[in-house]
Amino acid sequence: MKPRSPGSVPTRPAERRRHGWIPWLWLLAALGCGWIVATTPVTADLSVFVPRGDPVADLLLEQLRNGPTTRLIPIGLTGDSEAARATVSRRLAERLRNSGQFTRVANGADALPEAELQALFAHRYRLSPTVVPERFTAEGLRAALAQRLQELQSPLAVLQKRWLPADPTGELLTLLRVWRGGIGEPAKRLGVWFSPDGARALLLAETRASGYDLAGQQAAVAAIRAGFAAASAGTRVELAMSGPGVLATLAKDQIRAEAELRGTLAMAAMILLLIGVYRSPRTVWAGALPMLAALLAGAAAVDLLFGKMYMITLAFSMTLLGETLDYPTYLFSHRRAGETVEGTLRQLWPTLRLCAATTLLGCLAMITPDFPGLSQLGVFTIAGVTAAVATTRWLLPALLPPGWIPLRPGEVGAWADGLLEPRPKLALAFGALGLLLLTALIARASPLWENDIAALSPVPPALLRLDQELRAALGAPEVGRLIVITAPDAETALRHGERIAAWLDARQAEGTLDGHDGPMRYLPSQRTQRQRLARLPTPETLAANLAIATAGLPFKPGLFQPFLDAIAAARAAPPLRPEDLRGTLLGTRLDALLFAGNRGWTALLPLSGVRDARTLIADLPQAADSQAHYLDLRVETNRLMADFRDTALIRFGWGAALIVAVVWVGLRSWRRVAAALLPVLLALVVVVATLLALGERLSLFHLVSLLLVLGIGVDYGLFFSRPGTDPAARRRTLHALLVCCGSALTVFILLSTSALPALHAIGLTVSLGVVASFVAALTLARPLLTRMS
């Protein structure tokens, strides 16, 4: 479609009538979209980055969502005296245990309560790894009894001797050693855990809710706060806590507060800017309508197609919609007397249409069935931009009076002509600078991209530091490297775990790793238990062996009858299953390492001090009906991020090709395509170079911001390279672009001063990009048009 020649278009009553239904249709659509949006859940979920059908990635996700570490809340108590901190620790632990929100609350005071000791004692012959036939021969018993006799000498014997008559072989001691080996314990003062310097009393709470159940985590955090308020009454003790769930909860609050503050400020600044520039309040609501339409339509489209929305997609998409703020501005600045609103829009439409089309096609490339997150971003932007441009084109003329002009129309003074004067030498210099920077960027060997997922975390650095401090002090398992076994049932998983544990013992002896843990340590498979019990001696054999073993030792006759009874009872007992341990500390530890999921049962074998991961991956013993995978959470997550980014980059490349194609289709002239697109290319190069010079490493946030810069920059290029020769029209265009650039700068500079890494990255990149795009389009577009003709 060719742009119509400028001139007034008469308002016909028929046209007004014909457009009367548009506002009603728009309102209906907006309400419909609003309803869809309100009824769809928003999830904060890492699966946004995960390609479908990657088994390791699936395991990783499950770990990140439900793994035992995501449920841990380390708690620190500081301030007041050591005694006060210890007292508050005790009271708080008791309250939290009674709150029902936690599966475990540990502060050191409860190392093993009497009931737990009794439970371990009752199951000793099924659980203890030292239950082997040699232990119950006459020689084995003799050695054990001699050992017990020596222990009785010790001043500590007073605490242990009550177990002796029923457990002369010391299986309870073995079990306690196994139990203690699981995780390191912090130092204790006054009977509870403290940090090494004594400044902080420490507790560890394990929530019932998963780390990604934000509502559940919020309830847990509220319970801790309430418990602390009651436990610390009258003291000056202060509370600190962390853990993935708490961080997410706190981060959510902080991000919301920060976003609301900056959003309000940006909104106020925008309103002031619009009123200040146009002196017309109508521009405020008319300017907001396209953006509103974009948000509603984008969110509704994603909801309809995907059924849920990722929090991060929402944030990214709203950034991308920044472009839609410009659409009404183009209309406002190009208004002039003697022309209807409809008429102005008809003139602008080819360019405006092309602006929207470039963005749409650029985003089309993002839709891929492999990455739901990327697809959501594409769908959101496509629907949003379509709605915004349609609102500008058809709703605004139906709402605004036909002859409406802002009180101060889009006019700039004569100085603008000097600014608009083509300066080929300057343009050449800019082009050369761009080429130079591009070469430097390509030649640059140092890493361009931030691959560490931690850098993407919206959590403020101070909170992350607290989390690390608390974890380090608590020796809380930071499950970084582990072997994951998936099996159809718990028994199969445990059996496979036992095979791997034996294999890991050999690797540990070779120095491949320092240590390993796993559910089979605490609960052997039923097969192993049965084997153990079957090899226990018969009562007659045991009695005979015991008689030989005790000969000459000072133990009173008949003392070991409870032992004979216990072995006889154990031989007849069924093996323990995971559900038999529910409600005990042993069961809690087991639940963290062995649990049922949607793909059967999962067993986790945390590893420590892994020196040679390749051996572990290559030779890991596999079983017929269960799978074992070696998982390095950090490496895997970062690999996923890098994969996601690489896919995104390739897709953006295709998007760029589509943009070139659509601009050619729209303009039918390579010269005009170059005039429209080369400035934004230069701007992108300058922005990336500037970001790197500022010491930033590029993350997904930067990448999405660059996309917005691309969208806005292409618009600037298209508008500056409009072929109109009318100087007044060109001044109006300059005015429009100045307002667009100014409003974008107002919003994004506000964001760039935020302490939150994500807001800062987006704000900085877009601010730089808007300025670079504007300057590049202003200097390059016209020389490119004239020079090349």
Added chain:
Amino acid sequence: MKRWGWLLLLLGSWPPGLPAADEALDRVMRALAAVPAVQAAFREEKMLAILQEPLVSSGMLYYHAPAYLRKQTLQPRPEEYEADGHWLTVETPTDGRRQFDLNGYPQLRPFVEAIRATQAGDRATLERYYRLDFQGTPADWSLRLTPREPEFARYLTAIVIRGHAAWIDSVETLEADGDRGLMTVSPR
């Protein structure tokens, strides 16, 4: 009734002769506190219900002010307990060297303090864990320590320390289940 209660309470807390005993205990404590270091031999006999005959062991005791105590058993098998400040180090042939923070094991600390705080003449620490009952004269005394904490009283009825002047002669441990241990200390 209330008045009588007060009177009883007064009487109970004021047994005849207590000021004299209290003063004698203080004198013993001061004398013990003046000792910078001790090296002695010990012989210990434990009478346990589960055994037909006493368990006998012997070895060396080392102390230096204010908070270092080491019990080195030599017979029948070597074993070592070393309390320094709030750290307890245990070394046995089977388990090797292990360190415990006494702050984290409330059930161990009173055992250590019974001997260490007495030798250090640290009455305040003793009173934190025990009720003290002093008998005799500074020249020939006995001090009965009864645990304050019910948790600890589950294991231990009392520890009776006998001595003369600034020297501890014996430590007798009376356990709640009737078992008994007697450690006699002689200069070396």
